Every structure is written in structure tokens, then in C-alpha cells.
Amino acid sequence: MGRGTIDDVTSTASTVERAFRAALYDDTDTGLDTGASLLATDRAADAEVTRRGEEFVTAAWQRGWQPADVIRLVRRELAEKHVRLAVALIRAQAGRDRPRGRRWAAQLESLPQEPAREVDRFSHATTVLELYRLLLRLPALEPLEEEMRGTPGPAASRMLTRIRALLAKAEATGYPEEAEALSAKAQELIARHSVDEALLAAQAPVPDAPRACRIGVESPYEQPKAVLLDAVATANHCRAVWNEPLGFSTVVGFEADLEAVELLYVSLLVQAMHALTKAEAVQRAGGRRRTKTFRQSFLAAYAHRVGDRLAAVTETQVTRDLLPVLATRAMAVTDRVERMFPETSTTRLRGVSDAAGWTEGTAAADRARVEGRPRLP
Template structure:
């Protein structure tokens, strides 16, 4: 039995620090085992791809459960393992690789480095299989849209949302976001009409979007609202901090863009709301922030749905209905069993009102807080 095999046998299947120390000591004392240890790590990464995971999913979990140093180690393994596939990578998978952190962690003594690797390998070895959202690296890409360039409409939407994030005027941010949602809805309609006229074999696909703590339930509700307004379905996996969004490819692009922007805008608005509360002599708490995010998600869900509905005329309903049926059927195949999660009751009125105001400055008065908002959740 090699040193690596002995170390893995000691560390991977035991929870105790003592077992981890034993494995790390074996590796630290044998520099000749380094190459085999690295190859074992790449095998764990490959097994993750075969189990439906993608780079962003793995790194999100490593960052949450271990830390940034382990995340950098994982990024290095992922980069090394995926080099062998060349261009045989789906566009979304390739885009995630492009965002990996470049710098490796600072040099550590051999024992500390071996300990971190074993902790990482232990996490990777225990990843369960999840619903795939694209081909495994190296497999044929015939079913994946090539997407050699970004559509002009998506570029305009991206620019509007960037302005909304940058402006210091809430009313302007709201107007820019509403315009972006309108363009998304029109783009979705145009894609549907083009597909119907050309009898395109276009079919729904899926992507995963991170939904991370804190206040992840409200953020999942926000993503569900964004997905629904853009003719997609979102299913939240709270255990692994992501939602899977099912829809047509152009609509998935819109959901990713808008959700990311709304989180940035929401965080900025929350910081201003907390500052104003402190200036008034009131101490802000976790319940204030929870209530803020719940109200923000709830109000935006109403607003985005209304903007999207305004774009759809009666003559478009048959074409869009067929796409809605296709998306629902694809989501039901991926997730035959889901549950519904309700956001817990709102307990801070100031947070609720500030959250609604951040979502819609034009409407200062809203319904009585009830903790509104639902998220579809994958059944464990």
C-alpha cells in the first residue's frame, strides 16, 4: 500500500482530528508521494463532474464548509483536471473556469498543506450525485448552444443593470431595472416567435445559481420571482446553497443577469437603510435585515411579473404557452419531487417597509407584512 493510500484510508472515512493528523503526518514525511496525491485529487474532481457538479458548485461548497485556502486548492485542482478537455466543454462550464482565482495559497509547511488537502479530499469524496445541468466535460456538445457571441439585446440589458447598480438615486435604479426586465421579456418573446417560425428544435435546459447565506430563504424567493417573470422555473437546494433554474437558454441568461444585479442593488439599499436607522438612534438587528430581504423579494416579485405581463399580447399566448409547457415538463423530469418553503414571518416593521421601499420607491405603502413568499425546494 502506497503512502497516499495509507493516508487516505486513515483520513477520508474518519471524522476525528487524530485520524486527519495521522494521514497528514504520513504525507508530510514522504515528498515522493506528492505527484500521486495530486492525481488522486484530480480523480475526485472528475468524479464530481460525473456526479452532476460544476466548478462553481464545488467551490461554493468548499468555501462554505472549509474556507478560502481550501477553495484556492480546489481551484488549482479543477484547473489542472480540466486542461485535458480542451474545447470539449459546455459554454457555461467554460465560463465558470474563466472565473477561477489565479493565485495559489502561500507556501505552508508540509504538514499544514497535507492537512488542508486531506480535508478537501474528504469533502470531495462525499459529494452525492445531483441533477446534471449539462454534459460532463469531454462528452459531445451537440445539445449545447454554441453561443459564440453575446446577443445585442443581452448587451443592452447588461448595460442598464450596471447603471442601476451604480446610480445613487433609488428612483433611477428602479426605472433602469424595470426597463431591463421589459427588454428581457421582449427578447424572450422574440426568441419564441423565431423558434416557432423556423420550427427550431430548441429545447429547455438548466443552470445553477448560488443562493448563499445569510438570509438565503428570502434570496431563494427573489430568484424564484426573477425566474418566474422570465418564463423559467427555479428549484432551491438549501443543503448545497444553490437553485437550479430551468428554461430556454436565452431566458436563463436573463435570469442570471437580473438576479445578480438585484442582489447588488438590495445589499446597497440595505446598507443605506441601516445607516438611516442608526442615525435615528435605532439599533438594527438580524430581524431587521431578514425582514428587509423578505419584503424586497416579495415586492420585486410583484413588480417584475407585472412588467413582463405588459409585454405579452393575446396573439402571443399560444406560442408562449407551448414553451411554458416545455419548461414545466423539463423541470418535472429533473425534479419529480419538490416541496414548498415559506419565508418565516416578518417581525420588524421598519425592515419590511424599508425593503419594500428599496424594491419600489414609487409605492410607499404596501400590504401588511405576513412573511410572504414561496420557494420551490428540492425534496431531500
């Protein structure tokens, strides 16, 4: 009986190895079909195939990837069936993994919840091998330090709750002026929160250090979306570095500022798309066709103008005595960026040549006047 068990294990391993050798190290459809056929005919290999998949996930973490990064790339390069499989592997691996920090835990919590769908064994094996091909070829990313900080204190939690509520209202309203006024108020609270955090950190016995997170920049119109994220990051004392091929920006800054950038970018992007839809309706009513160049120009102008307005709101919270603290933190952020990304290049915006799109985008970001706010005492 013991011999039989050893033989079974050996046979299973042999099936998996032959399937992987045929499909994972060969980009042809023939190799994929061969590997899928081998796995489909050997049910005893299922557990080993899953175990190998979890090993691929672990290897991705070792190369600097995080759960949200993997899911974003799988969705971008493959299909929803591959996303469901990747989610299952990540969840299974997480059950045996060590704690990796609050942001990592939040990514696991936000993984899409979709039930598995019944398919024939050959189709399932094909999906598995296509996903494993992608995981096997993931490049190394700049490592992000694991932050083990606990949940925010009561005051910070209340502030973040207020900011989220304002941004939710801004996204829900059908009036652009109201949306922009609510976003301006949210930025004021964000700036005030950042100031409070900076002052507390300056008084701490152990100085705080900047961290980094990745934020997805989804197609279409990735360039102006990356510009919008950069504008939000800059207005909130952070730096953003865009990785165009992999569809994300790495944002570097202090923790409270990173949280603000994540919240505000998503909200402003939603508002920008709402405003673009309205502008296109006006274009159609005037007999003009919608074009990719119009959308690109609209979003680029929106990002440019919103960045100016966010920066102006942030400045209202900065007093003269706070400048040395902010200068020290800015130097720390710059140093972290240069260590993570010793070589960067500047990308010129493409397709921004539609005057109507630029004018409409600027107007969408500029309808509501942002009044000066009282400075913090």
C-alpha cells in the same frame, strides 16, 4: 533499475493508500493528523496525491456537479486555502477533459485567480486531505444537460450588452429611484429579447428545449435571497428550485431566459443590499437598533414587490398572438422541472415579522413607478 522503479511506485502508492485510509474514511482529527504526517514525509507521493485529487474532481462531474458548484461548496464549508487548492485541481483536470459547453467554459474562465502560498508540508497535506474528505462525500445532484450551443448571434450579443450596461448603471448609482428605473428598463429589454427568441424558436424546424443551470444563494439571509431569485425566474418564464443545504437554486427555462435570470438576479441582489444599508442608516439615526429580523423582513418584502414589478413589465411585451407560444414553452419548462425534481416541498419564510423592515423593503422596491411600455408590433 527497473525493479527499483517498480518498488518506488509501489512505495508511493502504499503511502497514499495508508494516508487516505487514515484520513478520508475517518472523521477524527487523529486520522487527519496521521494521514497528513504520512504525506508530509514522502515527497515522492506528491504527484500521486495530485492525480487522485483530479480523479475526485472527475467523480464530482459524474455525480452532476459543475466547477462553480464545487467552488461554492468548498468556500462555504472550508477556507480560502482549500478554494485555492480546488481551483488548481479543477484547472488541471480541465486540461485533460472533453469540452462540456459554453456555460461550463464560462465557469472555468471565472475561477478565482489567486497565487499559491508557501506553507510547510504538514499544513499543506492537512489542507489536501480536508478538501478530499469533502469531495469524496459529495452527494449526487440532478444532472444538467451539457449545452453545446455556440456564442449568441450579433443581435443577441448587442441586446445582452445593453442589458448589462443598464444593470451596471443601476448598481453604481446612489439614487434608489434611478436604480429601480434602470432595472425596469433592463427587464423590458430582457422581456423583448425573450419574445424574439420564443418567436424564432417556434419557427425552427427542430423545437428548442428547456435547459437548467444552478445559481448560488449565499448566506446570510438565504431564504429571502432564494425568494428574490424565484421572483426573477418566474417573471422571466423560468422555474427555480432551491436546495437550501447546498446553497443554490436550480433554474429551469429556455436559454435566453436563463441568461436573463442570471444577470438580473445578481444585479437586483446588489441593489437590495445597497437599499438595505441605507434603510439601516435611517433606523440608526432614529435611535432604533438594527436586527436580523429587520434585515430578513426587508429583503423578503423587497423580493416580493420586485417580483410583482418585473412580472408587470414582462406583460407589456406579451401580445395575444404570442400566448400559445408562451403556453407551450411554459408546459415544456414544467415538464422538465417535474422530471428533474419529482419530489419538492414548500418552505415557509422564517423571521419575517418586523413591520418596519417589511415597510422599508417594499418602499425600496416601489419608489420608482414602472410605466407601461409600448407593445411589440
